[in-house]
Amino acid sequence: MTARGFIIAAPRSGSGKTTVTLGLLTALARRGFRVRAAKSGPDYIDPAFHAAASGAPGLNLDSFAMPPALIAALAGEAAGAADLLVIEASMGLFDGIVGEAGRTGAAADLAARLGLPVVLVMDISGQSQSAAAVARGFALHDPAVRIAGVILNKVASERHRTQASDAIAATGLAVLGALPREAAMSLPERHLGLVQAVEHEGLEAHFDRLAAAVEAHVDLDALVALAVTPALPDLTHNSPAVPPPGQRIALARDVAFSFAYEHLVAGWRGAGAEILPFSPLADEAPDGSCDAVWLPGGYPELHAGRLADASRFLEGVRAVAQDRPVHGECGGFMVLGEGLEDAEGTLHPMLGLLGHTTSFAKRRLNLGYRRAVTRAPSALGPAGTAFRGHEFHYASVTQPGDDAALVDLADGQGKPLGAGGSRRGRVSGTFFHVIATE
Template identity: 70%
Template sequence: MTARGLIIAAPRSGSGKTTLTLGVVGALRRRGVKVRAVKSGPDYIDPAFHAAASGRPGLNLDSFAMPPELIDALAGEAAEDADLVIIEASMGLFDGVYGTPERTGAAADLAARLGLPVVLVLDISGHSQSAAAVVRGFATHDPAVRIAGVVLNKSASPRHRAQASEAIGALGIPLLGSLPREAAMTLPERHLGLVQAQEHPALAAHLASLADFAAQHVDLDALMAIGAPVAAGAAPAIAVPPPGQRIALAQDAAFSFTYEHMLAGWRRAGAEVVTFSPLADEAPPEDCDACWLPGGYPELHGARLASASRFRAGMVAFAQTRPVHGECGGYMVLGRTLEDVDHKTHEMLALLKHCTSFARRKLNLGYRQASLLADSPLGPAGTRLRGHEFHYATVTERGDDAPLVALADGQGNEMGHAGSRSGLVSGAFFHVIAME
C-alpha cells in the first residue's frame, strides 16, 4: 500500500499545529483510516503524542540533518502500511537555517522534495480579513510549495470566522475548518516543551477530546482529499550504524529521548535493542555488548538516580569491558555530579569527570555538525554527523577527559571541541540524527 500525504504547517510556533494534528489523527483513526504521523525537524516529545494518537510509531523527517536519500526512504517506509501520512511542521513553514538550499531544516523543504501539499493553520486572534494577506504571502512565497488548504484557529465568533474565511476564499484556497478558542484543548508544558506523553495524567481522555474537537470543526473528507501520493523509497533507511549487536537502551521517564528512525535502522541492520530502566534501579543486561543512555529529564530525578545502587554498580561494571555512550541527559548522568533546579547536588556515575548543573541554566539550542575526534559508539574517528542540541543544563566542571567531537553550528561556524571520552565511555550534549 502507498499512502497519500500532506503537511500541517503554520506561519509561526504556537499557532495550533499540534492540537490540529493530534485531533485530525485521532478523528481519522476512529473512522478506520490508517494514519502515520510524522514530525518535521528535531523533536522527541511531539512524536510520542503522535504515536499515542495514531497507534503507530512516531517518526521524524529532518531536511537539515538527514541526507535526501534517507528522507525518501523513511517517507516511503512510513507510507507502506498507511492510508495517510500527516507531517507536522516545526516553527513556521519556511523557518530553517541558512546554508545548502533544500537542506535548511524547514518543513517547506519536505513539501518541495516529497511533493506534498500544505495545510496552513492560521491563528486569527487579533485580526480577521488581514489573514488573507498572510495566506497570499505563504501561497506565493515559493513556487515549489503548494498551500492546498487553510484551517483557522482561535476564531472568536461566527462573525469573526466569516470575515476571515470570506477574504481567504477569494484567493481560491479552500477553507478546511475553523477552530474556536478553547483553552481546554492545550497540552501542559515544561522547560523543553510539552510534558511527555507518558506523564500526561489523562492522555487517552485528552486525545479523545481533541478528536471530537477536530471532527466537529474540520472537514476531514476535504482534508484527506488534498493529500498527494507518497513515493516509495529505494534505499535502506539506516541513519547511523548500530553501536553493537545487542544494545542496552535506558528507557523510562528520565531517559526517553530516542528517535524512532535510529532504533528502526539499528534493527534493520541486524541489531537487537534491549531496554532497561535506571529509575527502577535496573542495570544494563549482561548479555548486551553496548549501552546507550539517551536524553530526557534526569534533572527531575537526581535523587532517585543517585540512590539506584544496582543501576550504578551495573553501569560501572559494564563500562569496564563494553562501550557506553550518553546523549544530553545521558551525558549528564555519566558525569560526577548533577545539580538540580533546587541547587541540590546528586552523585552520578562518575564514568566521565565533568559536573553539570540545571540550576545554572543557559539555553543551548540549534542544529549541529559534528566530526568524531576518536572511535566511539557513534562511529570511527573522522565520521561526520548531523544533529542538534536543546538543553538548559551547563557544564560547571569540565574535568580532564578528552573531547569527543569537533562541533559546528547549522551554518558551519566552528564551535570548538565538545563532549567527553574516557576508556570505553563517551558522551556529549549533541543528539545525533544521521551521518552526513
C-alpha cells in the same frame, strides 16, 4: 500500498499545529484510516503524542540532518504501511537555517521534495480579514510549495470566522475548518516542550476532546481528498542512520531517558542489532550480556535524587564500562558525569565515568543544529565519522573535568564551535544528539 499525505504547518510556532494534528490523527484513526504521522525537524516529544493518537510509531523527517536518500526511505516505509501520512511542521513553514537549498531543516523542504500539499493552521486571534494577506503571502512565497488550504484557529465568534474565512476564500484558498478559542485544548508544557505523553494523565480523554473539536469544525472529507501520493525516488537506503554501537544494545528507556529517535533505534534493529531496554528509574541494571550501553537524553534533572539512589543501575553501567562501550547523549551525558545539580541547587552524585559536573540550577539555553566529527573511536564509530544532529538543553557545565574531547563541533552552517563532548576509555558522551551520519 502507498499512503497519500499532506503537511500540517503554520506561519509561526504557537499557532496550534500540534493540537490540530493530534485531533486529526485521532479522528482519522477512528474513521478506520491507518494513519502514520511524522514530525519535521528535531523533536522527541511530539512524535510520542503522534504515536499515542495514531496507534503507529512516531517518526522524524529532518531535511538538514538526514540525507535525501534517508528521508525518502523513511517516508516510503511509513507510507507503505498506512493509508494516510500526516507530517507536522516545526515552527513556521519556511523556518530553517540559511544554507544549502533543500537542506534547511524547514518543513517547506519536505513539501517540495515529497510533493505534498500544505494545510496552513492560522491563529487568527487579534485579526480577521488581515489573515487573508498572511495566507496569500505564504501561498505565493515559494512556487515549489503548494498551500492547499487553511484551518483557522482560536476563532472568537461566528462573525470573526465569517470575516476571516470570506477574505481568505477570496484569494482562492480553501478554508477547511475553523476551531473556536478553547483553552482546555492546550497540553501542559515544561522546559523542553510539552509534558511527555507517558506522563500525561487522562491522555485518551484529551484526545477525545481534540477529535470531537476537529470532527465538529473541520471538513475531514475535504482534507482527506486533498492528500496526494508522495513523490518518492526509486531508490533504497539500506544503511542505518547511525551504525549500531553493538549487536546487543542496552538502551535506557523511561521518563528520564526517553529521547531516542525512532528511526535510529529501528535502523539498529534493521542492521541486525538486538535492543535490550532497561529502566534506570526502576533501578534496573543493563543486561549483563549486552555489548554496549546507550543512555539517551530526557529529563534526568527532574529525577536526579532517584537516579543517585539507583545502586543497581549505577553499578551495572560501571561494570559494563570496564570493557564495553557506554555512550550518553544530552541527559545521558549529564548522568555519566560526576554530579548533577537539580533546579533547587542540590548536587546529586552520578555515575562518575566522566569528570564533568552539570547544573540545571544554573540554566543556559543551548539550541541549534550541529555538525560533528569524532576525534577518536567510540560508540559513535571510528575516528573521523561525521554526523549531523542538534543540541537543545538548558543545563550548563559547572566543572568541565579533564577528559579528552569526543568531537569537533560546528553549527548548522559549518561555523566551528570548538571541541565538544568527553571520552575516557570506552565511555563517551556529548550534549549533541545524533540524527544521521553525513
